[in-house]
Amino acid sequence: MRKLISSGSKFEADIGYSRAVVDGDWCFVSGTTGFDYASMKISADVVEQAEQCFKNIDEALTKGGFAMADVVRVHYLLPKADDFEKCWPVTRKWLGAIGPAATMFEARLASPAMKIEIEVTAKKRT
Secondary structure, eight states: OEEEEOOOOHHHHHHTOOSEEEETTEEEEEEEESEETTTTEEOSOHHHHHHHHHHHHHHHHHHTTOOGGGEEEEEEEESOGGGHHHHHHHHHHHHTTTOOEEEEEEOOOSSTTOOOEEEEEEEOOO
């Protein structure tokens, strides 16, 4: 069973992708930025963006029938690696008890307003 999940973000329609794809027991959540998709606004603060990323991810997982506890891998992408440590309290809040495999990359993002992008993979527990 394959199911496409949308956040309603204009980016998904403009670029041609889904916020998440559910395929059986797996959920693949696209790189998610700190935009509040309802208002299409983004904070200038990397920590606030990280928090919003996780809210957006949590919403996508929930729509797909998953939970944050199902996350098995996370990728963090930041244009400035030095900003990552500021986000640790947020990452610990959302994933600390779950302990997924994790990687952080330094990479230029689609817009200078974006300070962090987070991608997760989840698998339903049996």
